[in-house]
Amino acid sequence: MFIGLFVSKWTMPTNGLDDAGKYIGYLERFLTFIFILTGMYQAIGFLVAAKSILRIGNGRMAHDRKKTEYVLIGTFISFLIATIIGVAIKHVIN
Numbered sequence: 001m002f003i004g005l006f007v008s009k010w011t012m013p014t015n016g017l018d019d020a021g022k023y024i025g026y027l028e029r030f031l032t033f034i035f036i037l038t039g040m041y042q043a044i045g046f047l048v049a050a051k052s053i054l055r056i057g058n059g060r061m062a063h064d065r066k067k068t069e070y071v072l073i074g075t076f077i078s079f080l081i082a083t084i085i086g087v088a089i090k091h092v093i094n
């Protein structure tokens with residue numbers, strides 16, 4: 001129900017959801033941060049693998065491949081930032 005309310009502002013477009021990438025980035029950084037603080041490092045691997053599989057599966061045409069590579073670079077930078085912040089905060093807490 002909550003997820004339905006959250007995504008209800010979007011209609012099903014053919015070119016993607018407005019601002020969805022921004023929210024995906026927020027969620028992946030937040031989840032990475034939480035997984036680091038709780039020591040669930042394998043869950044970070046799951047996030048990276050799941051997103052990579054979905055993106056690479058969509059990158060069949062040359063234009064889509066460039067977009068896929070662009071998104072994956074952004075994803076890895078996002079995970080890197082969240083990991084650095086999570087490890088730093090975990091170090092401060094401990």
